[in-house]
Amino acid sequence: KFESTKELVERIGCTAFTSPQEVSRSADILFITTTDTAIEGVIDSLADIGAINAGQIVVHMSGAQSSEILDRAEDFGAQVLSVHPLQSFASVERAIDNLPGSIFSIEGDREAYDTAVCIVESLGGEYFFIDRKAKPLYHAGACVVSNYLVTIIDFGIKLLESTGIPRQIASRALLPLINGTVNNIENIGIPKALTGPISRGDLSTILKHLDCLQEMAPELMKLYSWLGFYTAQIAVEKGTINQQSMEEFQQVFMKKLSQIASAS
Numbered sequence: 001k002f003e004s005t006k007e008l009v010e011r012i013g014c015t016a017f018t019s020p021q022e023v024s025r026s027a028d029i030l031f032i033t034t035t036d037t038a039i040e041g042v043i044d045s046l047a048d049i050g051a052i053n054a055g056q057i058v059v060h061m062s063g064a065q066s067s068e069i070l071d072r073a074e075d076f077g078a079q080v081l082s083v084h085p086l087q088s089f090a091s092v093e094r095a096i097d098n099l100p101g102s103i104f105s106i107e108g109d110r111e112a113y114d115t116a117v118c119i120v121e122s123l124g125g126e127y128f129f130i131d132r133k134a135k136p137l138y139h140a141g142a143c144v145v146s147n148y149l150v151t152i153i154d155f156g157i158k159l160l161e162s163t164g165i166p167r168q169i170a171s172r173a174l175l176p177l178i179n180g181t182v183n184n185i186e187n188i189g190i191p192k193a194l195t196g197p198i199s200r201g202d203l204s205t206i207l208k209h210l211d212c213l214q215e216m217a218p219e220l221m222k223l224y225s226w227l228g229f230y231t232a233q234i235a236v237e238k239g240t241i242n243q244q245s246m247e248e249f250q251q252v253f254m255k256k257l258s259q260i261a262s263a264s
Contacts, residue, residue: 016031020046027114035060043058055077061082067109068145079112081106081109105129106120113129132186153174191238198228198232199211201235226253232250
């Protein structure tokens with residue numbers, strides 16, 4: 001897009017070109033940082049007109065796509081890489097603040113790994129290597145802790161809203177708890193960071209939760225039960241409940257889930 005290109009040129013003082021092929025032909029390392037679905041189309045259009053150079057390194061930064069979508073560049077003697085930061089970028093400004101020090105996944109041609117490592121280390125980051133066939137599962141894990149964390153927090157806010165607490169107040173009230181939990185994960189890790197009734201084997205409190213959910217917010221019962229089911233396993237890993245207690249919790253949650261399935 002012309003507007004975003006102009007903004008980038010003005011921000012960092014780089015050279016502006018009028019076409020993608022001009023950029024490609026002038027670059028030793030070519031970054032394709034379009035939307036995920038557009039990456040393959042960009043490399044195809046460059047390949048169709050021979051605008052890829054031997055010895056060039058072609059990089060995309062998608063978390064979902066592997067370097068496989070760049071493979072046409074290899075026909076011209078180029079090497080391909082996927083270098084993905086495990087980071088959330090809500091805006092350009094936040095990206096500039098958050099990118100340095102991030103952890104990156106690196107995947108692609110091993111001959112180009114040194115270049116990828118240099119890029120990451122120039123940003124003060126850390127890195128690990130993954131196999132291209134595992135990229136979708138890797139990205140799923142990133143989605144869970146980033147995207148679905150938002151979903152989980154929204155779920156908690158909805159539970160508070162069900163009691164009559166205004167959404168804005170519920171959001172502010174839960175933030176210290178969220179931040180405290182993230183801090184615990186950072187400092188003592190998982191499973192030690194797990195707290196709450198399942199962690200301490202308090203089945204009676206969970207039963208009260210379920211009874212109140214049934215009465216006041218039955219539409220939220222399904223997600224609550226699945227989360228509880230998986231949390232019981234983490235409590236076993238923490239060592240605060242035994243296998244028998246875990247099975248008791250899971251049986252309670254599965255009973256609720258079966259009731260929901262039967263009613264639908």
